[in-house]
Amino acid sequence: MKRYAVVVAGGGLVGTATALALARLGLATALLERRAAPLPEAAWDTRIYAINPGSQAFLEKLGAWQRLDAARLQAVYRMDVRGDAGGLLRLDSYESGVERLATILESARLQQALLDAAQAEPLLDVLCPAALAGVDWQPAPVLTLEDGSELQCELLVAADGADSPLRARAGIAASITPYRQLGVVANFACERPHRGTAFQWFLGESVLAWLPLPGRRMSMVWSAPEAPAEELLALDAAALAQRVQEAGGARLGSLELLTPAAGFPLRLIRPEKIFRPGFVLAGDAAHGVHPLAGQGVNLGFGDAEALAEVLAARGRAACGDPLLLARHARRRREPVAAMQSMTHGLYHLFAAQIPGAGALRNGGLSLMNQLGPVKSQLIHHALIS
Numbered sequence: 366m367k368r369y370a371v372v373v374a375g376g377g378l379v380g381t382a383t384a385l386a387l388a389r390l391g392l393a394t395a396l397l398e399r400r401a402a403p404l405p406e407a408a409w410d411t412r413i414y415a416i417n418p419g420s421q422a423f424l425e426k427l428g429a430w431q432r433l434d435a436a437r438l439q440a441v442y443r444m445d446v447r448g449d450a451g452g453l454l455r456l457d458s459y460e461s462g463v464e465r466l467a468t469i470l471e472s473a474r475l476q477q478a479l480l481d482a483a484q485a486e487p488l489l490d491v492l493c494p495a496a497l498a499g500v501d502w503q504p505a506p507v508l509t510l511e512d513g514s515e516l517q518c519e520l521l522v523a524a525d526g527a528d529s530p531l532r533a534r535a536g537i538a539a540s541i542t543p544y545r546q547l548g549v550v551a552n553f554a555c556e557r558p559h560r561g562t563a564f565q566w567f568l569g570e571s572v573l574a575w576l577p578l579p580g581r582r583m584s585m586v587w588s589a590p591e592a593p594a595e596e597l598l599a600l601d602a603a604a605l606a607q608r609v610q611e612a613g614g615a616r617l618g619s620l621e622l623l624t625p626a627a628g629f630p631l632r633l634i635r636p637e638k639i640f641r642p643g644f645v646l647a648g649d650a651a652h653g654v655h656p657l658a659g660q661g662v663n664l665g666f667g668d669a670e671a672l673a674e675v676l677a678a679r680g681r682a683a684c685g686d687p688l689l690l691a692r693h694a695r696r697r698r699e700p701v702a703a704m705q706s707m708t709h710g711l712y713h714l715f716a717a718q719i720p721g722a723g724a725l726r727n728g729g730l731s732l733m734n735q736l737g738p739v740k741s742q743l744i745h746h747a748l749i750s
């Protein structure tokens with residue numbers, strides 16, 4: 366039986382970053398992924414992320430950021446957030462004294478950069494394709510893979526996504542609240558330059574975001590109730606471009622669809638706890654948030670970094686020591702709860718159809734826009750930290 370200090374199950378962005386960060390501490394680590402990620406293509410990936418500067422610094426430390434093609438990265442310098450009745454909040458990196466608010470990149474390219482860094486790491490075994498078939502928890506986790514091989518570890522990290530089969534296997538219940546919405550994503554060529562501006566519109570029950578891509582291109586995330594979202598997905602290329610252009614007041618002139626639209630179900634996921642002895646959740650397995658703040662994967666990188674810091678200071682304790690994992694869970698509670706409350710609260714504030722709610726939410730956005738220190742705080746808490 367092969368023995369490791371840590372086994373990470375799930376080789377998505379968060380699992381790969383976690384395995385890499387832990388192996389860099391000198392811990393013998395295995396990363397299990399059941400299917401190989403598709404290789405990046407020349408066409409623009411529909412799955413894109415707004416990576417905040419905190420996550421960027423972490424990815425640089427892991428040696429993954431340096432492997433990205435700079436020509437496929439786009440800095441976000443400004444963000445225009447508009448309410449459904451004239452409210453406007455404008456966040457600006459220059460005004461707030463930061464170099465950029467975020468960097469937009471493609472999922473498959475970041476996945477490949479992380480995987481390349483992982484494969485170059487001597488203490489990290491990347492096992493792919495490899496899927497877990499069973500876990501015996503006592504006294505330390507013993508994992509059986511589908512090919513019958515067995516691994517033993519001090520700590521099993523479940524980074525196996527929002528539906529996390531391992532979370533259920535570990536007996537950790539999760540409250541899953543579907544927003545009954547789909548996030549519809551697609552990339553467009555645009556007539557006018559975006560100058561590094563991200564746009565977001567709260568349109569009653571839906572939230573439309575345009576994130577800048579290099580050149581005259583942008584990536585859309587339109588979070589909408591299921592029925593209108595399905596309608597968007599059924600439109601042909603020209604009709605979808607026209608609809609998106611109109612919904613955004615033609616801010617970037619006329620649009621042309623570059624990649625077919627895809628839809629993702631949106632859920633708020635809150636597990637009752639994130640660890641048990643020898644076991645911890647990370648990434649979407651540990652928390653699901655509405656994508657309106659574009660922070661899901663950033664929260665996951667925060668999990669990876671925090672776990673590495675706690676394990677670096679473990680002294681003689683085993684990696685799966687419940688006291689260590691409790692320390693990690695305490696550190697993650699506040700940032701995760703803050704992000705879930707903010708995105709959930711904003712979603713409900715803008716979806717509310719009660720009298721007076723419109724004036725309150727639009728007035729609130731415009732008021733925030735007048736308050737320099739509040740805006741700087743918002744940038745530091747929501748986008749950077």
Ligand SMILES: Cc1cc2nc3c(=O)[nH]c(=O)nc-3n(C[C@H](O)[C@H](O)[C@H](O)COP(=O)(O)OP(=O)(O)OC[C@H]3O[C@@H](n4cnc5c(N)ncnc54)[C@H](O)[C@@H]3O)c2cc1C
Pocket residue numbers: 374375376377378379380397398399400413414415416495496497524525526527530548549550586629630631647648649650656658659660661662663664665
């Ligand atoms: C429409 C939309 C837009 C979004 N936009 C943004 C954004 O702009 N910025 C942002 O930060 N976040 C965004 N998010 C959130 C982001 O996509 C997720 O937070 C992130 O992908 C989670 O990564 P993960 O590694 O935790 O999970 P996943 O990406 O789900 O990876 C889990 C991995 O585990 C593997 N796996 C599962 N079970 C097993 C098993 N038994 N054995 C081995 N492997 C297994 C799977 O194959 C998979 O590779 C968005 C989400 C949506 C829906």
